[in-house]
Amino acid sequence: MSMREEFEAWAIESGETALSKAHMLKSEDGEYYNYAAKTYWKAWQASRAALAIDIGEGTPAGEFREGAKVISISEAIARIEAAGVQVKS
Structure with a gap:
């Protein structure tokens, strides 16, 4: 599972966010359209970069x-x- 797939599974299934599969739609350049999804994704990446x-x-x-x-x-x-x-x- 890629880091992005892991993030999306967590964001949708954990109950820690109010995001659904519909919030995970991305533009052609891979950016999330949804502001909350985009923000969570940036935080997720930063948390992994700190490791x-x-x-x-x-x-x-x-x-x-x-x-x-x-x-x-x-x-x-x-x-x-x-x-x-x-x-x-």
């Missing part, structure tokens, strides 16, 4: 525990950034 994860140096391949799920650092970074969280380099 940053330091993923460290990594672990040599031979040091993983048996049964551990292993992905590459680049894949981990891609997944974290897809969630809208900044990764410190």
